[in-house]
Amino acid sequence: MSSNDLLMTLVVVTALSFDFTNGFHDTGNAMATSIATGALPPRVAVALSGVLNLVGAFLSFSVAATIASGLVQSHLVTPTVVFAGLVGGILWNLATWFFGIPSSSSHALIGGVVGATLAAAGGHAVLWHGVVSKVVLPAVLSPVIAGAIAALGTYLVYRLTRGVTEGVRNRGFRIGQIGSASMVSLAHGxxxxxxxxxxxxxALIANGSLASGHKAPAWVIVSCALAISLGTYVGGWRVIRALGKGLVEIEAPQGMAAESASAATILLSSNFGYSLSTTHVATGSILGSGVGKRGAEVRWSVAGRMATAWVFTLPAAGAVGALAYEAAHGIGGTAGVSVIFVVLVACALAFYLNSRRTPVTAGNVNAEWTGSVAPAREPVGAAA
Known part of the structure; x- marks a missing residue:
């Protein structure tokens, strides 16, 4: 294997690793409310989400085109730049998963790539108009839009079913949540x-393996779909708890309204190629469901902490991406990428081993997010 082939192999493996972390990091976007209301058992929920993420990955390619050619000058990007950007995204994903923070995997990836590009080629290599119109504006508007839709939907649901007993209403909407949660998983894909x-x-375009503007090859589509699906099945349990219980004490009608709002917002954005954060959308929808129900308790302080993490995601991942590029470039060539790859694997292993030391207990989820106890740690795949 030539050094160039080894470099591209490391880039592809790292990209699929990011896709895997995206899956377990963002499982809560689709299934948090369904698990919280008892509509679906945890294992069934994440298995269903994994399958539908796989299906959804084949339904639209507009966002892939935006990432490949709409954010940076592809002729100024090298495989090393792409690799460094992925390192920035993965490390931010691991750190926020470790502390149970529902941050944006999408913005971590984009921030990492933009930061590495800035370090390698300067500001002129970034298509700032594309970053603002396709990333920043959707990040600001999508949770507001999803929240407004969820609030209106929740209000109408309770208004129209006010003559129905609470038990009958909740049972009916738990069944409805199976469909709405499935749509969110499909949209996530x-x-x-x-x-x-x-x-x-x-990366393939930067390597000369594809012509500029070329669409993703079939093997890329299949491997990415499988990676995110597998990551979803593994499940991001601490993020599920933060979204499902940390923001609003949610009931089945609210859950269905929130999930429907999330699915509609994500599917519409995917159609136009907007690279929005499904985490932002899901959080906005859940908050909206709390606003729409009279007497519901909305923990705005928790939402504020989440929003703070969102603000720092792009620059933090960008800084890590830039540092990774400088380190790999300083060492030089494939050797530099190989060294950073080994460091990345070591960091991932450290996060995983530390997460297993203190499993989370059933009573401290809300306390974790209200600041009364230190964030608990749990193993990936622990029972919810």
Whole structure:
């Protein structure tokens, strides 16, 4: 194997690793409310989400095109730049998963790639108009829009069913949540799986293996779909708890309204190629469901902490991406990428081993997010 082939292999493996972390990091976007209301058992929920993420990855490729050619000048990008950007995204994903923070995997990836590009080629290599119109504006508007839709939907649901007993209403909407949660998982595949497809395509273009503007090859589409699906099945349990219980004490009608709002917002954005954060959308929807129900307790302080993490995601991942590029470039060539790859694997292993030391207990989920106890740690795949 030539050094160039080894370099591209490391880039593809790292990209698929990011896709895997995206899957377990963002499982809560689709299934948090269904698990919280008892509509679906945890294992069934994440298995269903995994399958539908796989299906959704084949339904739309507009977001992949945006990532591949709409954010940076592809002729100024090298495989090393793409690799460094992926390192920035993965490390931010691992750190926020470790502390149970529902941050944006999408923005971590984009921030990492933009930061590495800035370090390698300067500000002129970034298509700032594309970053603002396709990333920043959707990040600001999508949770507001999803929240407004969820609030209106929740209000109408309770208004129209005010003559129905609470038990009958909740049972009916738990059944409805199976459909709405499934739509969110499908929508997640149409948006988030596309981002890694776009990054691998960008690396292939930078390597000269594809012509500029070329669409993702079939093997890229299949491998990314499988990676995000597998990551979803593994499950991001601490993020599920934060979204499902940390923001609002949610009931089945609210859950169905929130999930329907999330699915509609994500699918519409995917159609136009907007690389939005499904985490932002899901959080906005859940908050909206709390606003729409009279007497519901909305923990705005928790939402504020989440929003703070969102603000720091792009620059933090960008800084890590830039540092990774400088380190890999300083060492030089494939050797530099190989060294950073080994460091990345070591960091991932450290996060995983530390997460297993203190499993979370059933009573401290809300306390974790209200600040009364230190964030608990749990193993990936622990029972919810």
């Amino acid at each position: 149409t948006n988030d799986a596309q981002k890694t497809m776009g990054v691998i395509t960008l």
